[in-house]
Amino acid sequence: MSFQDTKRQGRILYVVNEDWAFLLNRLPMARAARNAGLEVHVATNVSNGAAAIEAEGFVLHHIPFQRGQRTMPTAAATLKAIRKVEHGIKPSIVHHSGVQCCVFGSLAALDQTFPVVNAITGLGYIFTSSSSRSRLLKRLLTRLLPWLLNRKCSYTIVQNPDDRETLLALGANPDRMMLIPGSGVDDELLQPLPEPEGRITVGFAGRLLVDKGIRTVVRAYDLLRDQGHDINLIIAGNPDPANPSSVSREEIDAWAARPGITWLGHIDDIVSLWRASHIAVLPSYREGLPGALMEAAACGRPLIATDTPGCREIVLTNQTGLLVPLEDSEALAGAILRLAESPELRASYGAAARRRVSERFSARIIGHAITRLYDDILTHGEILSATSNGRENPYRPSH
Structure with missing residues (x-):
């Protein structure tokens, strides 16, 4: 039975490079997964967000992500730490957030059979910069990403049509890709405000x-x-x-x-x-x-x-x-x-x-979409609305 109808038992592991990034961008999704019955684990570099993450009832795991440092020793340490967490908790599904985590997390899971969701949250500096270093990394990613994203147990989320078209042009499989716009905005907490007085x-x-x-x-x-x-x-x-x-x-x-x-x-x-x-x-x-x-x-x-x-x-x-x-x-x-x-x-x-x-873009709509997607993957091993070919989100709730 779907966890849209009853609460499913299982574990989801979110892999995010920074704890503040998880709290800022992934929290509504993780709450939706928790409310759907999944035990939520978060693997991230921990700075000041530990108390806030644990206050949500999530299990926190320290991962030594080092943004901006791409040396082999630091990459190896990150891969080893991710694999250790996965071995210890045996996740039902793993959700990677951002290009760096999608690459590192997918490499760490190459010999695993649990389903992986790779959330491309923007193609960022490497795709916008014209520096020689970023051009080299872009060439590497254009070869590596399609291979990782097209693995049998991998699924891809993009947030906008432009990123979808970019990944499709690189060779990503449209039947394993879903467009879900963002991670959700709490439009109940954030209410329209009157304009301030004084100068613009x-x-x-x-x-x-x-x-x-x-x-x-x-x-x-x-x-x-x-x-x-x-x-x-x-x-x-x-x-x-x-x-x-x-x-x-x-x-x-x-x-x-x-x-x-x-x-x-x-x-x-x-x-x-x-x-x-x-x-x-x-x-x-x-x-x-x-x-x-x-x-x-x-x-x-x-x-x-x-x-x-x-x-x-x-x-x-x-x-x-x-x-x-x-x-x-x-x-x-x-x-x-x-x-x-x-x-x-x-x-x-x-x-x-x-x-x-x-x-x-409300948290309610995005939460519904992400838990339906998790449910399809865990229950059926596929995106049921594959006929959308990544062109639109079929998981929006009816109003």
Whole structure:
């Protein structure tokens, strides 16, 4: 009997590179799996998230992931640690989150028979950077990924159609691929907020990486201030030294010293950012599905983003917000000014953004989709709606 009808006994192991990444991005999925009757285990690099993970009733396992370090000894230690956890708990299903974990986890499971879900949460720095090192890694991944994803017991989740088409072009099997948009936004906790009083404030939330577009945001802000527009900018997020795309602390300090710019660093209460902001911006190079914009949308904020994979799934031009070209600070400044000068557009786009999140990206919808997918895999050994060929998600609940 399906665990859609009764609670299934079994263990699911989530493999995530950082504990904060699990809490930020995978928590709604893991809760859905727990509520469906699966015993949830989390294998990750542990920093400050242990108490929060264990408070959910999940079993935590330390894995020595080292983002940004790809030497053979560190990779071997990670593979050995993953295999040790799998041998100890004998999982019913393993869910890898992100390209690094999909590669390491799939290699660790090569001689195992348990089903593996490889969640491609965005193709990230390696696919967006033009550096010689990233080009080498991209060539390696284009050969390695299809081989790992097409294993008999492997299934693939993508978050947006662009990533799906990229993987299909590399040779991934469409019958073993499912598009499930994100990990879910708690639209019951995140409610529409009234606009703040005072001068127009733009909010940015995310790691402070070049490929998140943070420099484009600051350049657009400078253009607006130089033109005499009295607009504020709030930046929430920290640099990420493990990522080659990270900006430096010195650069951030220089931004924060400018009039009208506030740098908050990491914040736990994302609602406080959107309560203080009129507009949400994320001119990213590429996303799986941008959680920051979905949270802003749930709070009823109009959105501005780049016309790039992932971003265009939540930002619909002239509906939920505005799309601008990549690395175009002038276009971004113009979009900000357009919304800054029109309370009517901000209200219209914000309301539409909220509806889109509730109708497509809510934790309830995504939780239903992921547990149905787990159930198909565990019960039938296949994605039952394989006729979709990865083109759409057949697991959405009826309204």
